[in-house]
Amino acid sequence: MSAHMHHDxxxxxxxxxxxxxxxxxxxxxxxxxxxxxxxxxxxxxxxxVGVVVGCAILQVLVHMxxxxxxxxxxxxxxxxLSTLFTIIIVFIMIAGSLWxxxxxxxxxxxxxxxxxxxxxxx
Amino acid sequence: xxxxxxDFWQTExxxxxxxxxxxxxxxxxxxxDCLMFAVLFATFGVLHGNYAAGPAPKDLFxxxxxxxxxxxxxxxSITYGFxxxxxxxxxxxxxxxxxxxxxIFGLCFLGIELYEFRHMIHEGVxxxxxxxxxxxxxxxxxxxxxxxxxxxxxxxxxxxVWQRGLIAANRRRLICLSLFWHFLDVIWIGVFTLVYLLGxx
Numbered sequence: 484m485s486a487h488m489h490h491d492x493x494x495x496x497x498x499x500x501x502x503x504x505x506x507x508x509x510x511x512x513x514x515x516x517x518x519x520x521x522x523x524x525x526x527x528x529x530x531x532v533g534v535v536v537g538c539a540i541l542q543v544l545v546h547m548x549x550x551x552x553x554x555x556x557x558x559x560x561x562x563x564l565s566t567l568f569t570i571i572i573v574f575i576m577i578a579g580s581l582w583x584x585x586x587x588x589x590x591x592x593x594x595x596x597x598x599x600x601x602x603x604x605x
Numbered sequence: 606x607x608x609x610x611x612d613f614w615q616t617e618x619x620x621x622x623x624x625x626x627x628x629x630x631x632x633x634x635x636x637x638d639c640l641m642f643a644v645l646f647a648t649f650g651v652l653h654g655n656y657a658a659g660p661a662p663k664d665l666f667x668x669x670x671x672x673x674x675x676x677x678x679x680x681x682s683i684t685y686g687f688x689x690x691x692x693x694x695x696x697x698x699x700x701x702x703x704x705x706x707x708x709i710f711g712l713c714f715l716g717i718e719l720y721e722f723r724h725m726i727h728e729g730v731x732x733x734x735x736x737x738x739x740x741x742x743x744x745x746x747x748x749x750x751x752x753x754x755x756x757x758x759x760x761x762x763x764x765x766v767w768q769r770g771l772i773a774a775n776r777r778r779l780i781c782l783s784l785f786w787h788f789l790d791v792i793w794i795g796v797f798t799l800v801y802l803l804g805x806x
Contacts, residue, residue: 496689496690496692496693497686497689497690498690499687499690502683502686502687502690503683505683505686506679506682506683509679509682510679513672513675513676513679513797516798516802517668517671517672517675517802520668520802520805520806521668521669521672524806528806531806532803532806535798535802535803535806536798536803538798539794539795539798539799542794543791543794543795546682546787546790546791546794547791550682550686550787550790551784551787551788551791558628558629558632561629561632562629562632565632565633565636566636568636569636569639569640572640572643573639573640573643576640576643576644576647577643577646577647577650579647580647580648580650580651581647581650581651584651
């Protein structure tokens with residue numbers, strides 16, 4: 484019976500207090516964007532998008548901390564490190580795809596460049 | 606070898622208890638799952654405007670239904686948390702009760718999603734209608750499939766806990782499913798924000 488035996492149980496399972504805090508924060512961060520969009524949003528569309536995306540990012544962090552019990556010392560920091568790695572790859576994948584495909588759409592669509600089209604297609 | 610922190614110069618072979626590295630291994634599996642969802646999100650992001658003269662998000666999505674769905678998943682997350690707290694207190698009946706409640710919320714979520722899909726396909730707005738809808742059904746459907754597998758896993762673990770009690774192996778399995786279940790909730794935040802809310806704005 485070495486120290487590893489109670490390894491799983493020494494993990495942070497949280498407490499009623501932390502779960503309820505996380506739950507209430509999640510409810511607020513869900514209700515705000517839904518209420519905002521259902522009410523029609525702000526006049527400035529970009530502001531609405533910003534608030535909705537901001538709430539989502541905050542809520543992901545709330546879930547990470549209160550439900551998934553992430554911290555810099557769980558599993559000797561390996562969970563945090565692998566998560567940071569994943570976030571970087573996810574960002575490159577999503578932002579990169581959107582960027583490349585947006586430029587493909589705007590620059591390579593035949594109708595965008597009428598001079599180069601054969602006459603029968605114009 | 607009585608300390609939990611081992612110094613790097615300790616070269617003698619040491620014995621690991623069974624399952625000692627399960628948590629980190631399962632975490633890495635979740636991260637790979639996260640990358641898979643990132644690809645689906647990226648696909649949806651690229652294709653979300655290609656309606657092929659078909660319906661746009663504004664014509665399709667019922668935000669009240671999505672809000673109800675989100676509530677189901679959020680409730681199931683906190684009830685799973687309570688199941689873990691009951692487990693930490695060696696309370697088998699309490700663990701089973703909270704797991705059962707979690708399962709009900711999970712099944713409600715699936716039911717609402719299937720109703721939404723069925724309704725859309727019935728109206729002729731199935732995945733084959735446009736690139737936007739293909740990406741939508743793939744992304745949301747994959748999430749729903751994960752919830753389905755999570756529910757099957759939950760039932761399996763309830764039987765295991767009922768038969769064998771809260772033994773070390775079952776605790777480990779419950780911890781893994783806990784990570785999986787909360788992770789699905791995190792993915793759902795991305796889905797309702799990027800697919801439903803930003804689609805309707």
